[in-house]
Amino acid sequence: AMEDVSAKFVSQKISRARWRPPPAASLQAPDVFATGSWDNEDNRISLWSAGDLGNVGLNGEYHGEPHLLCDIQHNGDVMDMQFLDQERIVVASSTGTVTIFRHHQNNQTLSANHRWEKAHHHVDQDTSCGGAACTGVVCNNPEIVTVGEDGRINLFRADQKDAVRTIDNADSSTLHAVTFLRTIEILTVNSIGQLKIWDLRQQRNEPSQIFSLAGDRVPLHCVDRHPNQQHIVATGGQDGMLSIWDIRQGTMPVSLLNAHEAEMWEVHFHPSNPDHLFTCSEDGSLWHWDASTNVSEKPSFLHQGGRSTTYLSHSTINQSVVSAWLSNDPTKDRMEITNLIPNQTLSVNSLDVLGSCLVYGTDAEAIYVNRQLFA
Amino acid sequence: VADTVGAAPGSSRVFVVRRDQDIYIQTLRKLFNESHGIFMGLQRSEEELAGKSRKAQLVQVSKNYRSVIRACMEDMHQAAVSTRDPALQGQYSTQVSILSAMELIWNLCEILFVEAAAAGPLLLRLLDWVRLHVCDVDSMVREVLSSESPSKHKLFWNVVDVFVLQGRMDEARHLLSKEATANPTSMNMYKILDDLMKKMPMPSLGNTQTLTELELKWQHWHEECQRFLQDGTFASNPHMESICKILLGDEDAMLEKKELMTTWYHFLVTRLLYSHPTVKPMELRFYAQSSMDMFLGGESSPEPLDMILMAAFEFEMHQVIKECSIVLSNWWFVAHLTDLLDHCKLLQSHNLYFGSNMREFLLLEYASGLFSHHSLWQLGVDYFDHCPEYGRVYLELHIERIPLNTEQKALKVLRICEQRQMHEQVRSVCKIMAMKALRNNRLGSALSWSIRAKDAAFATLISDRFLKDYCERGCFSDLDLIDNLGPSMLLSDRLTFLGKYREFHRLYGEKRFPEAARLLLTLMTAHIAPCSFWMTLLTDALPLLEQKEIIFSAEQTYELMRCLEDLTAGNVDKQKFQEDDVETTKVEMLRLALARNLARVIVKEGTLEGS
Numbered sequence: 001a002m003e004d005v006s007a008k009f010v011s012q013k014i015s016r017a018r019w020r021p022p023p024a025a026s027l028q029a030p031d032v033f034a035t036g037s038w039d040n041e042d043n044r045i046s047l048w049s050a051g052d053l054g055n056v057g058l059n060g061e062y063h064g065e066p067h068l069l070c071d072i073q074h075n076g077d078v079m080d081m082q083f084l085d086q087e088r089i090v091v092a093s094s095t096g097t098v099t100i101f102r103h104h105q106n107n108q109t110l111s112a113n114h115r116w117e118k119a120h121h122h123v124d125q126d127t128s129c130g131g132a133a134c135t136g137v138v139c140n141n142p143e144i145v146t147v148g149e150d151g152r153i154n155l156f157r158a159d160q161k162d163a164v165r166t167i168d169n170a171d172s173s174t175l176h177a178v179t180f181l182r183t184i185e186i187l188t189v190n191s192i193g194q195l196k197i198w199d200l201r202q203q204r205n206e207p208s209q210i211f212s213l214a215g216d217r218v219p220l221h222c223v224d225r226h227p228n229q230q231h232i233v234a235t236g237g238q239d240g241m242l243s244i245w246d247i248r249q250g251t252m253p254v255s256l257l258n259a260h261e262a263e264m265w266e267v268h269f270h271p272s273n274p275d276h277l278f279t280c281s282e283d284g285s286l287w288h289w290d291a292s293t294n295v296s297e298k299p300s301f302l303h304q305g306g307r308s309t310t311y312l313s314h315s316t317i318n319q320s321v322v323s324a325w326l327s328n329d330p331t332k333d334r335m336e337i338t339n340l341i342p343n344q345t346l347s348v349n350s351l352d353v354l355g356s357c358l359v360y361g362t363d364a365e366a367i368y369v370n371r372q373l374f375a
Numbered sequence: 376v377a378d379t380v381g382a383a384p385g386s387s388r389v390f391v392v393r394r395d396q397d398i399y400i401q402t403l404r405k406l407f408n409e410s411h412g413i414f415m416g417l418q419r420s421e422e423e424l425a426g427k428s429r430k431a432q433l434v435q436v437s438k439n440y441r442s443v444i445r446a447c448m449e450d451m452h453q454a455a456v457s458t459r460d461p462a463l464q465g466q467y468s469t470q471v472s473i474l475s476a477m478e479l480i481w482n483l484c485e486i487l488f489v490e491a492a493a494a495g496p497l498l499l500r501l502l503d504w505v506r507l508h509v510c511d512v513d514s515m516v517r518e519v520l521s522s523e524s525p526s527k528h529k530l531f532w533n534v535v536d537v538f539v540l541q542g543r544m545d546e547a548r549h550l551l552s553k554e555a556t557a558n559p560t561s562m563n564m565y566k567i568l569d570d571l572m573k574k575m576p577m578p579s580l581g582n583t584q585t586l587t588e589l590e591l592k593w594q595h596w597h598e599e600c601q602r603f604l605q606d607g608t609f610a611s612n613p614h615m616e617s618i619c620k621i622l623l624g625d626e627d628a629m630l631e632k633k634e635l636m637t638t639w640y641h642f643l644v645t646r647l648l649y650s651h652p653t654v655k656p657m658e659l660r661f662y663a664q665s666s667m668d669m670f671l672g673g674e675s676s677p678e679p680l681d682m683i684l685m686a687a688f689e690f691e692m693h694q695v696i697k698e699c700s701i702v703l704s705n706w707w708f709v710a711h712l713t714d715l716l717d718h719c720k721l722l723q724s725h726n727l728y729f730g731s732n733m734r735e736f737l738l739l740e741y742a743s744g745l746f747s748h749h750s751l752w753q754l755g756v757d758y759f760d761h762c763p764e765y766g767r768v769y770l771e772l773h774i775e776r777i778p779l780n781t782e783q784k785a786l787k788v789l790r791i792c793e794q795r796q797m798h799e800q801v802r803s804v805c806k807i808m809a810m811k812a813l814r815n816n817r818l819g820s821a822l823s824w825s826i827r828a829k830d831a832a833f834a835t836l837i838s839d840r841f842l843k844d845y846c847e848r849g850c851f852s853d854l855d856l857i858d859n860l861g862p863s864m865l866l867s868d869r870l871t872f873l874g875k876y877r878e879f880h881r882l883y884g885e886k887r888f889p890e891a892a893r894l895l896l897t898l899m900t901a902h903i904a905p906c907s908f909w910m911t912l913l914t915d916a917l918p919l920l921e922q923k924e925i926i927f928s929a930e931q932t933y934e935l936m937r938c939l940e941d942l943t944a945g946n947v948d949k950q951k952f953q954e955d956d957v958e959t960t961k962v963e964m965l966r967l968a969l970a971r972n973l974a975r976v977i978v979k980e981g982t983l984e985g986s
Contacts, residue, residue, distance in 0.1 A: 009404075009405040009408055009409055010405075011401045011402070011404040011405055011408075012404075012750075013750055013753075038783075038784075039749060039750045039784065040749070040750055041749055077780070077781060077783075077784075079781070079783070094780060094781045122815040122816070122817075123815075123816065132815070133781045133782065133783075135782075135783075149781075149782055149817070149820070150815075150817070151817060151819070151820075169853075171819065171855065172817065172818050172819030172820075172852070172853035172855060172856040173817065173819025173820045173822070173823050173856065174782055174817070174819075174820045174823070190819070191782075191819070191820055191823040192819050192822065192823050192856060192859070194855070194859060207855075210855065210859065212859055212861070214861075215861070215862060216826070216861065216862055216863060217823070217826065217859070217860070217861050217862075217863050219823060238786070262790050262794075263786060263790065282786075282787065282790050343412070343415075343416060345411070345412055345415050345757070346753055346754075347787065363753050363787075364408050364411065364412065364754075365404060365405070365408045366408065
């Protein structure tokens with residue numbers, strides 16, 4: 001519900017917001033998130049506590065606005081960010097550097113743990129015109145994969161100084177985002193509208209598969225994979241279009257959904273509730289796509305809202321049910337789409353969702369936290 | 376560098392701070408962002424609402440602005456308290472004073488202009504205003520109230536006086552009752568005074584009484600107070616006597632308590648409360664001027680803040696804005712206040728020669744200031760949007776000067792331009808980014824930018840680059856791009872050629888020779904290929920001509936020969952062509968191959984099948 005959103009103006013434009021993952025096998029709601037800023041002379045990585053946990057309201061919900069735990073200066077715009085584990089966070093910079101920051105919980109400070117300078121750069125340093133930003137980073141502890149404006153793909157290991165593998169000129173255009181498909185395969189999207197699968201085991205520097213949209217080569221900005229059904233992939237484009245792909249079949253998307261009026265910056269399947277998808281855009285909106293009404297065979301107890309549904313394991317249930325995302329029968333599709341922002345102004349650059357908590361950051365220098373997403 | 380920072384915070388001075396870097400103060404950024412949200416909300420708000428609901432809406436907007444100022448003040452105060460650097464502390468404290476003054480002025484403008492409070496409620500609003508903003512006495516009040524026996528405190532009567540001067544009757548009576556219990560001899564006096572204070576008629580917010588009723592009641596009450604004073608009821612207690620005099624509106628008695636009022640506008644409101652509670656808005660100016668004269672008494676001259684408030688009491692809106700513009704170092708305040716007043720339709724009735732454009736002028740100045748900031752420029756865009764006359768031009772000029780550090784920033788700038796159909800700027804940004812990409816050898820990125828701008832010329836440039844690479848290296852780079860051009864291939868002829876040429880190579884590689892041959896010929900005859908490339912194409916035809924199997928038909932061979940002749944004929948004047956051995960050899964080889972093919976194909980085509 002909208003009343004559960006707490007906002008805070010933070011005097012910096014937020015380019016990324018990420019929940020810190022809870023300790024393994026823990027069911028507690030996330031309470032700490034990280035943000036990265038951009039377009040500042042002094043950019044910062046900040047860690048926040050999401051609302052005052054001591055301040056419990058009538059129904060047990062938490063009140064209070066986020067408050068800053070610690071922050072640290074960051075060189076260049078924060079282009080992308082992901083938690084490697086509970087203490088470490090990997091940050092991609094517009095200078096082409098990739099940094100691992102460590103959060104010291106005992107004295108609430110952040111420090112730079114490891115840095116790969118010039119992980120992304122243009123080849124000929126003499127004639128090169130400006131640096132190449134690192135645009136995307138994804139982790140699967142201890143492996144880290146980064147992509148950038150130089151069309152390069154890097155594979156790092158958290159404990160190793162040099163890159164494990166580098167694919168130079170993997171793409172002739174800018175790579176905008178990367179995500180893991182399986183532990184040895186990654187997905188990338190680029191600025192000429194192509195979705196590519198790379199097999200990291202193979203030594204050849206070619207993608208194993210290339211997918212593209214049928215019409216104009218509209219650049220793709222974000223990509224995410226369905227948490228349980230790994231053949232379902234969602235991408236967001238520069239024209240605000242959401243595309244759902246089934247990578248087992250064909251080279252074109254299964255469905256194209258006209259969504260935002262400007263660039264879609266991030267797309268996320270809900271990690272434990274994957275019939276829900278979230279997208280945010282330059283047009284200032286954040287959409288919640290609810291495909292759960294599509295699936296007819298779903299047992300009735302899953303239709304109830306509230307906290308009880310978020311902790312059920314979905315893996316056994318989904319196997320017998322065709323995913324809502326792939327069914328493209330227009331008469332049966334009753335996807336509920338809600339814009340979660342009532343008074344939109346500037347771009348929503350980033351969002352993250354975990355459990356029933358949503359965090360997002362905007363160019364209006366504000367961060368918003370909603371901890372009652374499915375209430 | 377800040378000007379004199381002498382007086383204590385909260386006093387009625389506005390510090391003239393000369394500073395370029397106002398907008399770089401971290402805490403003020405919240406002010407800019409939050410007020411941007413309110414501004415946008417106001418621009419988009421329903422104009423169809425008329426009368427009371429519209430006014431209520433505008434008052435709410437005004438309150439929102441003020442709460443943002445107060446929040447900023449709070450943050451700034453926290454920053455001042457927590458910093459250890461004395462220079463920074465001074466800076467923050469100054470900012471707190473400035474923000475406090477801004478809120479004071481805005482609040483008064485809200486009462487007088489936006490809400491346009493009428494006689495009756497006007498006084499109540501002014502009382503609230505004074506109570507909120509004159510807080511020098513707060514610590515004294517707290518001290519006395521929290522002491523064990525307040526009536527014995529040396530500042531006890533000061534606090535009672537403060538309450539009376541601010542019209543806080545209930546609180547004054549409560550304190551007085553403590554004095555009465557401690558001092559039974561004055562019980563009689565106390566009861567009378569208490570009664571008078573209880574019965575004092577006050578304007579009400581609802582419609583429970585008319586002004587005339589209030590005036591009548593007040594007159595009676597005033598006369599009653601007068602009687603008690605003249606009877607000498609309070610003669611034995613100077614404190615209570617002075618309170619009674621104040622209740623009767625005695626200005627000298629009030630002026631004796633100058634330090635408790637601290638400002639002339641407090642004095643003004645107290646005077647009005649006790650001598651003319653039904654004051655009309657238009658009458659304020661007379662009282663204001665005389666109050667200031669009496670209060671300052673020739674000892675000190677009015678400060679800028681005093682002049683601004685005076686202008687407000689005189690309902691000289693333009694004067695208020697002008698004075699504020701001069702005194703404040705940042706356009707934020709005047710731009711937003713003027714915009715609000717304009718929405719209240721208050722500025723249009725004033726026929727100043729630049730009257731209707733004053734709002735726009737101030738907004739343009741403010742937004743231009745935002746554009747000089749490395750990050751706040753995005754807010755400036757929206758402000759320019761709402762300046763109907765010059766906003767677009769200003770935006771066009773400013774947006775071209777934003778440094779495009781990353782592709783993502785360029786994309787945001789592009790989106791702004793596209794949404795406003797600023798085609799020139801779109802082309803400009805895309806060209807800059809495409810050029811950068813080209814210099815870094817990122818041909819795919821460069822192409823992506825040209826597609827966005829629909830820039831055919833640049834697409835041609837990129838294709839030429841590819842073709843040049845091919846000629847030099849004998850193979851294509853970036854096949855993932857060329858093979859997947861899709862409809863964007865049609866953006867420029869050269870790009871189409873590139874795509875088709877690559878297709879030719881693919882067909883050849885797949886050994887689909889007849890199709891490859893047809894494509895090759897089309898490339899030349901349909902003039903898709905640039906003339907400079909014809910030689911290369913003809914040379915590519917050689918292996919096809921030399922195949923065992925006949926690929927080119929007679930028609931096609933004639934076409935090829937014609938192309939060759941066109942090519943060589945055009946170069947007859949060029950010495951270089953003839954002197955170049957390699958070129959001459961190529962031409963000869965081609966002529967030979969074409970002739971041979973022609974011979975074979977004529978025979979083949981002339982032969983009847985099966986004979």
